[in-house]
Amino acid sequence: MSTAQRLIRNVLASRETAIVLVILAVIAVATSMNQSFLFSGQGWRDLLLTPSILIVMAVGSAIVIITRNVDLSVGSTLAITAYLTGRLFIDIPGIPVVAVVLIGILVGAGLGLINGALVAFGKVPALVVTLGTMYIYRGAVLTWAGSDRINASDMPREFLRLGTYQVATIPLLTIVAVVVLLAAAYWLASTRSGREMYAIGSNPEAATLYGLPTTKRVITAFVVGGALAGLAGVMYAARYGTVSSGAGMGWELQAIGAAVIGGIAIFGGSGTVWGAAFGAILLMTINRTLPIIGIPDFWQRAVVGALIIGAIVLDRYLAARQSRKLQEARQR
Amino acid sequence: GDGGNGGDAGSDGEDLNITFLPKNLGNPYFDTSNAGGAEAIEEFGGSYSEVGPQEATPDGQVQYINTAAQQGEDALVISANDPSAICDALNEARDVGVAVVTFDSDTSPDCRDLFINQASAEGIASAQVELVAEQIGGEGQIAILSAAANATNQNHWIELMEAELEANYPDIELVDVVYGDDDDQRSFDQTAALLQTHSDLDAIVSPTTVGIAAAARYISDSNYAGEVAVTGLGTPNQMREYIEDGTVEAFALWNPEDLGYLAAWAAHALATGEIEGNEGDTFEAGRLGEYTVGEDGEVLLGDPFVFTAENIDDFDF
């Protein structure tokens, strides 16, 4: 079978394609109910803008999950960097936007490093560590911010404009998200360290026997995940203009949900960041569609839950079929 | 304080412990009102403390009410997240001698001593209706972006506004009421959804400071700027830039600082035994002068105040 054929078949069979189709279907429905959902400048913009922050988070979570870990603290990390962004603008008047973005990313990475180190060196399960740091980071930002809140007026106009700035009708934040996605996808698919992430997630014991730098890779995963959460925090500040200490509560589960819906196996080793990103888009688009098709958006969470369950059940079914095929292949 | 009354209140207010319990922390409106409370307590020389839940839920508040009871505070000044859910806890606290003053959002009368009403519901409702009516020229579609769907005060206002519209503004259609839960991001997304669903909306009225700010911000940098009017209840600091960039013409609010200030003095009056909280009781409220307890133990602060480009710079809260 030629590479071309194989490529085509994979694309058709892939989970990513399936989700894209679902997304298109959702958009179609929404648009048929309300033209402006797609065919108004505003609708088009929101369509692209709304998912961009979650995409960045989901890509981060995906990377961590692929190494058979999980990071529940990203929501809190987002809150910290989002608030930090505001504080920087207030406390250091005239600080360049670029500096703020970099600081946000670095702080996020630092928080991720703490998680990674605890998991890798402490030999403590990620679920527990990040559950702990989720409390700790959130507590930290709550203590720091107290009842203080960053208002749009506290941040320079040009920064806030980034939240809505468009290049050829494409919002800047969306472009940022896409760049992040492309970089992550290349790394995981086509570099040694990227593939080792999958290996470690697929069978940690074997990875150690094999002599892969497990510790280093796991820490890297958490650092990258944290850095992306940090970036998401800055994006959050730019997009919403107001930051309270409660920002990003529950986003960790949205991000993990997006990844799972996108076909990232919760116990690592398989799935792509593309899937995770599409999962994020699907979640957010459905959010915005529900009110339009007349379902009170209170039901959004229920839909998300149903999607996650559906996704993993589907995966199980496909996996079962796959291994049956392989069995038969061997029996002949 | 001023006047002999305030004076000797000060002397026996020395050792009063008063706790402020807002709907939730991180809400600038309550920061302002509680600042007023602190100022008052400063004046009569008690000790002020503020506690509160992160989300505006009744069960969150109960724990703090309990703690206040455990600590044997002299008075608790609270803005209720639910009219009845926190009643048992409040009454338990009153049983151990804590004076309970509600402000901004009331509970049922039988589980607090006094309610400090920021403005008569009628006053607030009509003020907002007038504002929106004149901003959209008396006709068109409007929607309301409220806080939590069971926030007592908000719902009451909305009813009255609906009535007012029915009665005096036949050409204005209230197309939708949505809830942002006093959460900025949610209010922001709700605004987006509103404009999405009702393509020819003319105005959004938000009777909550978080909501109006979020709505104004969304509109200010969307294509709807200038087309869709925003008004309601907001704080000058949050709304200043939108007044300046013209997104918002005018909005209303009482002075939350005075509200907290008055609540604190009321608590003081109860704790010192100066009043029982019965209808007709009168007490001294520092710089605000003398107030009288109305029916159901209500104390009315005054009428709402309208902020516009002309006067907004005189305020900083």
Add this chain to the structure above:
Amino acid sequence: MTTTTPAPAAAESVQLGERRRRYANYHRPWWFRAFITTEFLIIALLALVWLWATVSVENFSGPLTVRYLLLDIAPLMMIALPMTLVIITGQIDLSVASIMGLSSVLVGIFHVEWGLSIPVAGALAILVGILCGGLNGFLVAYVKLPSLAVTIGTMALFRGIAVGLLGTTALTDFDPEWTSLATSSLGESRVPAVVVPVVVLIAVFAVLLHFTPFGRGLYDIGHNEEAARFSGVNVARSQMTTFILSGAVSALAGIFYTLRFGNSRGDNATGLELEVIAAVLLGGVLIFGGRGALHGVIAGVLLIGVISSALRLEGVTVNVINIIIGVLLIASVMAPQIVSGLQRWRPGKEKR
């Protein structure tokens, strides 16, 4: 069934090698087994914190403290019990708080809107709780999906239904008899009546986990599912049972929560699942399954309760309390490493 084991009798006949061997029952002295354990560490810590609070926290020794403390931890304690079973089988249930919220909403709707009596409404809510747990259990035990993914999903699903049903409105006018019963005290004491059902639950779960073949089976499943299956443990049914228990108890906790605060809201008890899991792990239960004991878990719950209560009295805000819980949680999972460092080497099997 049979009162004596067949083993010795039958064993007589078979005899490999000549010399008989007697084996010591334990390779560690009793005090080692009793005190060099994670459970004991946590109990000691609890004692210390309690001591510190009584001595140096104003009003902690006051009459109201115990009452509010117990009222606060009651739901935590209830759910921690089945959660212990679930985690010992190597699974996890993140959906408990959502089930609480759902049952809270349903009790509200059944009682306030449909006018059913609390017992009936409660029974129905618990039934739904059982169904929710059943769904989790079915997907985990029979469809063989990872519980982490499943319950992240149902966590959103159940909470979503709860919020969907009531939106952000709250139902509050409950039969006052019942709301006051939820907060009533035993006789003259300050001890809330709710401790009675809680203690009963504790007893039931303790026996179930530590003194029944079912409980033994749970540990085997947590260690090695396949081996358990080979020795006749009904793995699927056991897992199903643990999740159903978890669903039922969560629903019960939801009802108590609703009555105590006299309000039924979709977002009631949001985030409690994490506190429960924190408490259970704090109590020395191994997240990978196979290890843990109920007395440790109870101590874990009490510890969280005492710390929160004491610090609130100290005027420390909830966020600092959260930081402390987080630190404790991480420390507690580090502890077994240290403890088992003291104890014999054991191979690190880490998969679920």
Add this chain to the structure above:
Amino acid sequence: MTNTESTPVLELSGVRKTFGSVTALADGSLTVHPGSIHALVGENGAGKSTLIKIVAGLHQRDAGTFRFRGQDVAFSSTAEAKNAGIAVIYQEPTLFPDLSVTENIFMGRQPRSRAGRIDKQAMIAEAERIFTRLGVDLDPRRPAQGLSIADQQIIEIAKAISLDAHLLIMDEPTAALSGVEVERLFAVARSLRDEGRGIVFISHRFDEIFDLCDTITVMRDGAYVGTTPTHQTTNDELVTMMVGREVTELYPKTPAEIGETVLEVEGLTAAGVFSDVSFTVRAGEIVGLAGLVGAGRSEIARAVFGVDPYDAGTVRMHGRSVGKHSPTAAINAGMALVPEDRRQQGLVVESSVARNIGAAIRSRLARLGLISAASENRAAGPWASRLQVKTSALSMNAATMSGGNQQKVAIAKWLATDPKLLIIDEPTRGIDVGTKSEVHRLLSQLAGEGMAILMISSELPEVLGMADRVLVISEGRISAELSREEATAEKVMHAATARHEAIREEAVA
């Protein structure tokens, strides 16, 4: 053809390793020359794997000298050892199930084009080259998931070869391989030897050792016993060195009188695994299930015992049919199954000896539904002692025991259920000769007391020596039933392989 004058590729002497209280290795010594295939033999728990793991950099030695190609070395990680040119095939396959066969081979060493980008094409081509050399046809793009144990071993071997290392270590690589596959592996091993690499080969199968290796080093109780050229020693000498005493002759099946039928299996079928399997086992009788690896014997046993479901057929004990897909039903009917994989199926290795032995009889130990540690200890003690389990206390957990001891615990656990029928799958796989004969003696004793025994084994001598009747399974069907008298190696192999060979011919062609 060892060339002793060249510097040894590997030199270990006086190497010592302890795990907490356990001394895994007291005095390990091993000298391997280039161009030699060196056998390392010893009872279970002799310390072979531990020694290997030290060479591989997985464990660090506590004492002793370790020279590789003349240099003193101390590897702190498997990566270092690998880079130095040491390839290891571990006792259990260690693959990444989600990744493709190719990636499994090249993980961490993928050929890269510019910009650190992995060159997938080159990688796949290389994999195909190795597979042709090994004479296997495997799709290099397929995931490792679902490969048979044999195929998994092949990948491990491909991995090791692709490293083109100076020293290749194979820890019981043949344990799960079929005859043909073993031959292929040996061919590769020989060609590597001729390229002048050093090879260490660990196995419990003497026939293989004498067939392949030129030098043999024997270990006992973690210590070095001796090294001899293969052609200067004999089977029995080795056994004596390993065990330290004369081993009572293997396979001592004492004829027992055959009683009434205990197990009746009729038309048992599970799509794709086995079909229409019918046989009986009578009291006091040992029935052997022979066949090639992958023939489906374990599956049949598992189905009979109710661990796996089956599509058609019936299973009867003492004439009463046994509920399908329920081990509990089987146990209550008086069946016991000692499975093929001790660590994964036979025992809960993380829990104590007492709990393991009590595991299958809990409902009987329970009074009024309640069970206690005391009752478990009471039940476990006698059985542990009858089987001479080597442990300090019943609370020790099975994880650190050597293969042989674990097998004893597994058997004790099932004898404790007082079964009428004992199904035992690969009773002596990976078990040293000493323990082996103990197990065999035990089995015939049990038969002598009228227990019905169904024994699955891949070792022909074992089957022929122990079984009163031999059932040969080939590709999921019973291809022959032979009485003790008629059963000969030739007949069994013929029945087991006939159709296989046919298929392999065309596969190779």
